[in-house]
Amino acid sequence: MWTMDELVERVREALAAEYSGAPNGRVRDVPDRRAIRWYTTIGLVDRPLGMRGRTALYGPRHLRQLVAIKRWQAEGRSLAQIQADFVRLSPQGLDDAARVPEHLLAAGDSPVAEPDVAERPRFWADRPAKGTAEVVPAAAPVHGVTLGGGAILLLPHPATDTDRAAIAAAAAPLLGLLESRGLIDGRTP
Structure with a gap:
């Protein structure tokens, strides 16, 4: 180094x-x-x-x-x-x-x-599967899903409880990385 x-x-x-x-x-x-x-x-x-x-x-x-x-x-x-x-x-x-x-x-x-x-997976850069993503107009309403440690995921549509559980499972590696770098405090919601 x-x-x-x-x-x-x-x-x-x-x-x-x-x-x-x-x-x-x-x-x-x-x-x-x-x-x-x-x-x-x-x-x-x-x-x-x-x-x-x-x-x-x-x-x-x-x-x-x-x-x-x-x-x-x-x-x-x-x-x-x-x-x-x-x-x-x-x-x-x-x-x-x-x-x-x-x-x-x-x-x-x-x-x-x-x-x-x-x-490391590059979730932010990989293209989503065809038909799962759409362009959201700039003035669209935004809905938040609390991920833990102070991190919040913003979405263009409300999430169901099933959506929230799937999002929490998918976000676990990201939250681990953010916590290891001191960017979040590591507490769960």
Whole structure:
């Protein structure tokens, strides 16, 4: 794992070969510490893998995310467009977008292991089965289903008790992930 300064240097090296830079002067060619913190705050970049004292530690996925962001910004995409694309981006898609040389991905020895994100189901990006999803108008009424730990699922239609039970079972892996990252408190409804 790397410190933020080491991560920034790896981003610089990854972009050095085939990167034309940002198309305008409003975007930095290489993200600095402040930009990385901002990208993390808005969800473009994952939170650090862990801490060594007061120093945040980053891994290969962070490197891929930052390089992909810069490459896409160089193509003229806005951060909003990149956020929308990241939601649907598979681990392989991130690899393809970033094109980081393998030698830069070597993390070296570290007491913090990077989670295997490729093994997690991507429920938010997988297309639902045909006939089970519909486009909801922006002004549609919204109904909430309490999942636990403070998480609420918003739906365009009211849910029955049977729906709620099925939703609770399907949401268990997500709730476990949110609790492990400290995003919810873990209490059940």
